Amino acid sequence: MNEVVRAVIIALGILIVMMTIAASLIWVERRALALWQDRYGPNRVGPFGLAQVLADMVKIFFKEDWIPKFADRKVFVVAPTIIIMTVLMSFAIIPYTREITLVDLNIGLLFFLGMSSLGVYSVVLGGWASNNKYSLLGTLRAAAQMVSYEVFMGLSLMGIVMITGSFSLVDIVEAQRKVWFFIPQIIGFFIFTVAGIAETHRLPFDLPEAESELISGFHSEYSGMKFGMFFVGEYLGITLISGMIVTLFFGGWLGPAFLPPVVWFLLKTFVFILFFVLLRASLPRPRYDQLMSYGWKFLLPLSLLNLIVTGAVLLFMK
């Protein structure tokens, strides 16, 4: 029974911490963007504007939650919950430290890929159910973009799987005791990061939303808390991808002993979250066909090459 209680506590802890991080990311992003754009950002509510998060949450909860008459009601309501669920499920398999690991699944990595591929439904269904031409265009872009980039995401991770010989994330972190995987798998790291941005559809790959073309694309018609769920889902997604980058390529909780392992994990994750924000502050958005051809004509051959070279080196070392 002790085991079950422990699992429940960890699960609740992860849930609360992750939701808090996602929510406060709203503040972090706005302040960091402001810093890079010569402005102040939210600085009025509470110390450093920290209570802005609270104010935003209150606002979004009390906003009118409007469902357009022309929308497909059921699907419209279900869509935003999918993104939250799939992302939160993925957090279950991330090893925060050796002790704080909810499940050490022997197919952990595949579970992550499975969940991220299910996340597509959120965008696709949300856009379709809105019954709006802009949303539909956004959805078409999103479906093609996310399905394609999942391929490269999966392939980019196979190098790590070959080195460790396991899909378990704990094993993968343990295997990085000598050297973090971003050194032998630098190409894999690069492809995974790019695919991760595409999966979370953040700028520069925010084509499904593209506010200057498609006016928020797939979530044009969403308001109130349903919009909030897409919003929080996006930040959860960023946190998840950052966490995965750290787990897979930057040694997870590993680090010099003067800080506890979980702090190392969070610190590294935070660096990548900031990296995501910096990308948004600096890069323009490519065109849809450019994004697709970049993926299929550049990333796919590159990830296959990475796979072949990794395999060859492994065989040679044997």
Place this chain on the structure above:
Amino acid sequence: MKHDFTVVEELKTKFSALEFVEQTTSDGVPTLWVPKESIVEVLGYLKNEVLKPYRMLYDLGAIDERERKHREGQPISDFTVFYLLMSFERNSDIRLKIALKGEYPTAPSVTRVFQNANWYEREAYDMFGIKFDGHPLLRRILMPLWWEGHPLRKEHPARATEMGPFQMPEDKSIEEQEVYEFKPEHWGLKKSTETTDFMFLNLGPQHPGTHGVLRLVLQLDGEIIVDIVPDIGFHHRGQEKIAERQSWHTYLPYTDRVDYLAGVVNNLAYLMSLEVLGGIEIPERAKVIRVMLCEVFRIYNHLVWLGTFAQDVGQLSPVFYTFTDREKALSIIEAVTGFRMHPGWFRIGGTAADLPKGWETLVRNFLDWMPPRLKEYDKMVMGNRIFKARTVGVGLFNVEEAIEWGITGPNLRACGLEWDLRKRRPFSGYDQFEFDIPIGQNGDCYDRAVVRMEEMRQSLRIIEQCLKNMPEGPYKSSNPLTTPPIKDRTMMDIETLINHFLNVSWGPVMPPGESGVAVETIKGITSYYLISDGSTGAYRNHIRTPSFAHMQMVPFMSRSYTIADLMAILGSLDFVLADVDR
């Protein structure tokens, strides 16, 4: 500016059977009245056959002549349609006019000769009720489809108070809403072909990518644009009608609002025509002050353009940097004029006031501030690989196409034609300054950006020269038409006192005549075609704006590109909806 009058002889020899009536105008543009039946032929000759042809239809408009008193030497006419052609080889214009008789007359359409006559003729129809025979699609363009009457006709009321109480019963409101439903067949568009069904996407009038109230209906095959129907007029404020009820002087602040990013440059365009009409000489100091402020506004406009253009292609940050710089430019404008966006600070015969004490420091600071910033934008925006991928080769057009569609300004120069009236027909003392005209080569979105980036540097050069060589002397002409007149001699002699009293109470009276001087404003060439009937206000004020012509070309240059490209194209054209709709 001397125009080439040899063309009059050429026309007379070619069309010896026709009776041309010559008219002298204050602006010195050769003006000929042509029988309306032969206008298409004459225009065709001028465009295609004559040596050093007039290749651009620069302007087309109409005049309601029914209440005009001073028409000495002009043929009898109820309505007049005028055509202004521009020749690049001659660096000269020619104005042709046709006389129309009757309440709702008909004129031949010249769209077969000049493609860009399309919108101009629609506007003339919309505003005057003149029908154009052979026009492909003669519909209202600026006014809503349910509008009754044609606003620029003299009998149409100018004020709401003349129109009776406003009422909007529900059925009328529904009816007016229904007009906006888009029916492809009305515009001659197909709903499908054998292999594909088109999607019609309504973009605007509320859309972040259109920079204002512009509605574009896209005919799409997937994301590829098959055709576009622009629907303009949402920003129409009746600038030309207002001009007919304002005095020459009080109309000045309205011009600021024509291109609301150009501020005093609009004043300059208006005043160039007006001062020619009144024969007013401007003192040197006033000229240099005007040039300096115009160039500050040019930089200001280009900064806003750069930021929003970068944002159109998804780059979020530059707009915040450029708005910091814009604030620096505004600090000069604010200190000098007391206003920010719409100073309305130039006056007939000079400027409203002299430069304030310490203006040199402000300008010097700005000149020091900008160059490193521009260098940064070159790296951050122009050098960015994604930015290049989005703009190079997008929205292409060449010089011939640009001329055919009446494109002017940086958009024309980006195709490689070095045509800047500041150099070609120096006005307001631009010939005294050293500066280069940047040109592009390919006429794509990227080249248009390159040209504007370089224009900012050239503007800085001009401002620097203004700073170093600001002449001493009066900031206002001593001409009696100057408004408000110089006061120092008012109490000395009765002549000046009377002039002062009249000018201040009902404003200057311009001698009868016509004048339309082409001025290189920021977005292209603007001209105010002013007709004075010897009174305190304009009898007719026709505003030719560059954005109108640019907007007309959008469908042509966007076909076969994607929606994302359309945003880049719209951004790169640098139009202002107020400038399109007036």
Place this chain on the structure above:
Amino acid sequence: MTIVFYIAALVAVISTAMVITRLNAVHALLYMVVSLLSVAVIFFILGAAFVAALEVIVYAGAIMVLFVFVVMMLNLGPASAEQESRWLSPAGWIGPGILSAILIIELVYILFTNARQDILTQSVAPRQVGIALYGPYILGVELAAILLMAGIVGAYHLGRYKNVFLHRYLHKELQ
């Protein structure tokens, strides 16, 4: 674990029934996704975690997304819903119903005759799957690969997009 199995099985059966009876194609596809997910759970319980994961990634996450994608683009209106409802008339479902009944009888018969044998619940790791695939079943893998290659070539041929709306400069070059 048995309870979980029965819940998952029930969900699979119900959602599959919903797939057949929904009039709206997208709704039907969504139930199909649910059905696939519950089957994945069953695989997981039976120890085939690797297959379960692939079921989610490949079937639920990729193939069904493409189905939804296509159906969305077809722009099906009320007319198609009406057509669907006509297909659900008794004349339409009697045939498939009889065939399904035969399958159920077979299944029940198998269950009752072999009921005493325990169902194999030994966990199969990804490594074993890989070794099996590239060992004894290499021929099958190769055949599947060839088939997929043919599929890709076919898809490329079908999907080769002929852009009828060329840029005006390209038109000039073609002439």
